[in-house]
Amino acid sequence: MSFLSNIFARRQQSSSVAKDRLQILLAHERSAGEGGESDLIRQLHKEIMEVIARHVAVDQDKVQIKVDRGSGCSMLEIDVEVPQELNGKRGA
Amino acid sequence: MAKVLVVTSGKGGVGKTTSTAALGAALAQSGQNVVVVDFDVGLRNLDLVMGAERRVVFDLINVVQGDARLSQALIRDKRCETLSILPASQTRDKDALTSEGVARVMDELREKFDWVICDSPAGIERGAQLAMYHADMAVIVTNPEVSSVRDSDRIIGLLDSKTKKAEQGEKVDKHLLLTRYDPARAARKEMLSVEDVLEILSIPLLGIVPESEDVLKSSNVGAPVTLAAPASLPARAYFEAARRLSGEKLEVSVPVEKRGFFDWLFKRDA
Ligand SMILES: Nc1ncnc2c1ncn2[C@@H]1O[C@H](COP(=O)(O)OP(=O)(O)O)[C@@H](O)[C@H]1O
Ligand SMILES: [Mg+2]
Numbered sequence: 001m002s003f004l005s006n007i008f009a010r011r012q013q014s015s016s017v018a019k020d021r022l023q024i025l026l027a028h029e030r031s032a033g034e035g036g037e038s039d040l041i042r043q044l045h046k047e048i049m050e051v052i053a054r055h056v057a058v059d060q061d062k063v064q065i066k067v068d069r070g071s072g073c074s075m076l077e078i079d080v081e082v083p084q085e086l087n088g089k090r091g092a
Numbered sequence: 093m094a095k096v097l098v099v100t101s102g103k104g105g106v107g108k109t110t111s112t113a114a115l116g117a118a119l120a121q122s123g124q125n126v127v128v129v130d131f132d133v134g135l136r137n138l139d140l141v142m143g144a145e146r147r148v149v150f151d152l153i154n155v156v157q158g159d160a161r162l163s164q165a166l167i168r169d170k171r172c173e174t175l176s177i178l179p180a181s182q183t184r185d186k187d188a189l190t191s192e193g194v195a196r197v198m199d200e201l202r203e204k205f206d207w208v209i210c211d212s213p214a215g216i217e218r219g220a221q222l223a224m225y226h227a228d229m230a231v232i233v234t235n236p237e238v239s240s241v242r243d244s245d246r247i248i249g250l251l252d253s254k255t256k257k258a259e260q261g262e263k264v265d266k267h268l269l270l271t272r273y274d275p276a277r278a279a280r281k282e283m284l285s286v287e288d289v290l291e292i293l294s295i296p297l298l299g300i301v302p303e304s305e306d307v308l309k310s311s312n313v314g315a316p317v318t319l320a321a322p323a324s325l326p327a328r329a330y331f332e333a334a335r336r337l338s339g340e341k342l343e344v345s346v347p348v349e350k351r352g353f354f355d356w357l358f359k360r361d362a
Contacts, residue, residue, distance in 0.1 A: 017312055021140070021143075025140070025146070041149055060164075064163070065149050067147055069146040070146070
């Protein structure tokens with residue numbers, strides 16, 4: 001890289017971040033179509049919750065769902081706070 | 093008591109989303125609990141400007157329709173823990189936002205936060221009216237040019253007639269935020285002056301945010317300018333505006349760069 005392009009490379013830094021972010025976002029939005037990807041997440045969430053509900057009573061407010069969309073893969077994280085009752089039985 | 097603030101303008105592209113993010117992050121950095129709410133259904137952008145686009149699961153419409161709990165739709169900012177975002181839906185129809193549903197969500201947000209900042213869609217139709225309906229305060233984002241000022245005047249009219257406060261015979265507390273202000277063009281009298289705009293709209297001035305590449309760079313990297321470049325001129329204008337919103341009496345100044353030779357020499361950072 002020449003001296004000049006070095007100077008300009010620093011200027012371009014934020015725009016190349018912007019491009020990367022857009023490419024990841026748009027890839028997900030295009031493949032998702034009309035609500036597709038979020039519908040999948042919603043479906044997964046619903047069915048996972050149904051399975052859990054068969055065993056313990058969970059407060060919906062104590063369930064956190066997190067997604068982190070990447071370029072290669074995405075992370076889906078479902079955090080369920082299991083009620084005291086169950087912990088108690090185990091501990092006693 | 094929680095404050096509901098709408099950031100509105102009528103005209104698009106004047107800086108509502110930028111200002112929502114910047115003011116939200118400025119208030120949150122002062123330790124107050126802040127949520128920024130995207131009302132731009134179908135054209136959400138606040139998530140991008142805030143850098144939360146990869147983490148959106150549920151949105152305002154999901155909460156309004158009862159498909160998700162509010163706590164599940166809120167995304168907490170990774171850099172500032174007192175700042176959260178409630179995204180708009182990208183795919184659903186804006187008619188899915190019922191007035192009753194929005195009212196319920198706003199009540200719940202008031203309980204959780206000190207500031208609820210609503211980023212309005214452009215226009216004067218239903219979407220913009222839903223965004224402003226519950227507001228206690230309004231920031232009217234205006235650029236110093238004729239069509240923006242005209243649209244701001246329309247919006248001020250709506251704030252005085254189509255809000256809950258107006259229906260109750262009260263007033264929404266209105267503030268003018270002049271953005272994309274170019275001091276050089278103003279000096280050459282190519283732009284409406286601050287005084288001109290204030291005289292025409294006659295609402296108090298909250299701040300003057302200069303046109304700046306720091307705003308663009310911040311949105312490129314997905315951070316409010318008050319987080320990404322807190323020392324920059326636009327960020328300083330937003331920090332001061334946030335203090336005024338919190339009730340401080342501060343003189344509004346026209347932002348000008350006071351730079352020495354060395355600052356100028358090293359100003360080429362990204
Ligand atoms: N002070 C500013 N200096 C330079 N560009 C700005 C400034 N404020 C906003 N912009 C740019 O103007 C465009 C529109 O801003 P945005 O906040 O999305 O407006 P709105 O939400 O009103 O449509 C964006 O590209 C944004 O980066
Ligand atoms: Mg916008």
